[in-house]
Amino acid sequence: xxxxxxxxxxxxxxxxxxxxxxxxxxxxxxxxxxxxxxxxxxxxxxxxxxxxxxxxxxxxxxxxxxxxxxxxxxxxxxxxxxxxxxxxxxxxxxxxxxxxxxxxxxxxxxxxxxxxxxxxxxxxxxxxxxxxxxxxxxxxxxxxxxxxxxxxxxxxxxxxxxxxxxxxxxxxxxxxxxxxxxxxxxxxxxxxxxxxxxxxxxxxxxxxxxxxxxxxxxxxxxxxxxxxxxxxxxxxxxxxxxxxxxxxxxxxxxxxxxxxxxxxxxxxxxxxxxxxxxxx
Ligand code: C2E
Ligand code: MG
Ligand code: MG
Ligand code: MG
Numbered sequence: 293x294x295x296x297x298x299x300x301x302x303x304x305x306x307x308x309x310x311x312x313x314x315x316x317x318x319x320x321x322x323x324x325x326x327x328x329x330x331x332x333x334x335x336x337x338x339x340x341x342x343x344x345x346x347x348x349x350x351x352x353x354x355x356x357x358x359x360x361x362x363x364x365x366x367x368x369x370x371x372x373x374x375x376x377x378x379x380x381x382x383x384x385x386x387x388x389x390x391x392x393x394x395x396x397x398x399x400x401x402x403x404x405x406x407x408x409x410x411x412x413x414x415x416x417x418x419x420x421x422x423x424x425x426x427x428x429x430x431x432x433x434x435x436x437x438x439x440x441x442x443x444x445x446x447x448x449x450x451x452x453x454x455x456x457x458x459x460x461x462x463x464x465x466x467x468x469x470x471x472x473x474x475x476x477x478x479x480x481x482x483x484x485x486x487x488x489x490x491x492x493x494x495x496x497x498x499x500x501x502x503x504x505x506x507x508x509x510x511x512x513x514x515x516x517x518x519x520x521x522x523x524x525x526x527x528x529x530x531x532x533x534x535x536x537x538x539x540x541x542x543x544x545x546x547x548x549x550x551x552x553x554x555x556x557x558x559x560x561x562x563x564x565x566x567x568x569x570x571x572x
Contacts, residue, residue, distance in 0.1 A: 316372050322358065323369060324378065327385060332356045332369075334389050335551035336402070338564060339522055339544045342536045347561045349401040349435070351544065352390040353551040354382070374409055383410040384419060391427035391434060393554045397561065403435040403465060411438055412449045417456035424460070431461030437488065439467045440478060451482060458483050465522070469510070476513075484519055491525020491545070497534055508538050 326332045332354065339349040354366040373379040383406050394402035410416060424431055436457060454464055465486040466478065470493055479487070489510055493503050507523070514521045523535050526545030535543055552560055 316375075319364070319368070320372050320376055320378070323356070323373065326356060326358070327382065331358070333553065334386060334393065335553055336393070336557050337544060337551040338548050338561060339403075339542045340548050340564065341542050342532070342540055346565050347400060347548075348542060349403060350394075350397065350557065351403040351437070351551070352386060352393075352405070354386065354405075355551065370407065374407055377409070379407045380410050380413070383407060384423070387420065387423050387434075388427065391423055391429040393557075394429050394433055395427065396554070397557060400561070401433055401435050401463070402429075403437050405437045405467065408438065408450075411436075411453055414449060414453075416453045417460065420457060420462060421460055424462075432463070435463040435465050435486070437465045437467040440469070440471075440475075454483055458485075468524075470506070479513070479517055479519070484517075486520040486522060487514055488544075489521060489523045489540075491523075494523055494525045494527075494531050494535075494545075497531050504534060504538065507535070507540065511539055 323332065333356075334352040335355045336350040336352055338347045339351065340346065341348045354369060356364045356366075356369060358364050369382075370379065373382050386404050387406075390402045390404045394400070420434075420436075424434065438454075458464060463485040464483060465488055466482075466484045467488045468490045469487040471490045478484075487510065489507060493507055497503050497507075511521050520541045522542040522544055523540050524544050526532055526535065526543040526547045528547060531545075532543060532547060548564055549560055
């Protein structure tokens with residue numbers, strides 16, 4: 293571009309990289325304000341028990357409707373926040389917000405995604421304990437979702453923190469299982485209560501029978517390790533039927549509902565729960 297050409301020192305930079313850097317700095321500044329002003333919110337997506345066909349939990353997902361721009365992808369927000377360290381503040385905020393909201397939905401566990409950068413901090417379990425005490429949510433009502441990347445280097449801090457969280461009564465789920473750098477040894481080395489099977493295993497279930505075989509193997513393995521299984525990204529009745537047949541515990545996906553604002557959850561859960569009762 294003319295701008296880049298005009299400054300010799302920028303010649304080696306790709307303009308699109310330059311633009312991306314600009315956008316990231318802008319988003320970084322804007323998200324700090326947006327978190328404080330309440331523009332960034334948590335929405336909640338139901339988890340449905342495939343046997344009872346009832347809602348048993350809710351996953352909190354970050355949502356930012358940025359004025360003039362529209363919805364910003366959580367992945368983009370998280371990536372930037374991880375690079376600046378702001379992710380710690382987002383994590384604390386999300387935990388407190390979700391624990392407060394969860395008190396309106398007794399009997400439903402709330403799951404919060406927490407970045408690896410946050411989990412490995414020495415005082416992470418103290419933070420969680422303090423937020424539970426402050427909000428009055430029972431530890432059993434909270435689940436922490438972490439992705440496999442958190443475990444890659446097998447830091448002892450992570451293991452220690454996860455054990456302490458579990459000692460509190462908080463549940464731990466391994467998110468996006470089956471993607472990235474999965475290693476089966478994670479399942480024996482770390483104290484998970486649940487594995488969440490990535491939606492890439494569900495997407496073309498009907499035309500790729502080998503994917504059903506993999507899900508079946510994960511269910512068998514999880515059962516042997518006394519872990520629950522949630523399958524993500526369930527969009528059709530056909531997928532649901534296969535997963536139920538393979539005895540997956542819970543399912544989550546657009547078939548039931550996308551993530552919705554906290555104020556709508558009570559009605560949404562009632563609707564999903566009675567949907568089946570009225571058919572039976
Ligand atoms: P995740 O934790 O694996 O969350 C599931 C993602 O799948 C969500 O995307 C959800 O909207 C989407 N999803 C749910 N059901 C379906 C479906 O049936 N079909 C399809 N195609 N997608 C479905 P979302 O909200 O864009 O979040 C993306 C990722 O961003 C999350 O993946 C999580 O890793 C991260 N994330 C979201 N909120 C937070 C947060 O508060 N903190 C942190 N650290 N990460 C978050
Ligand atoms: Mg998750
Ligand atoms: Mg996931
Ligand atoms: Mg994910």
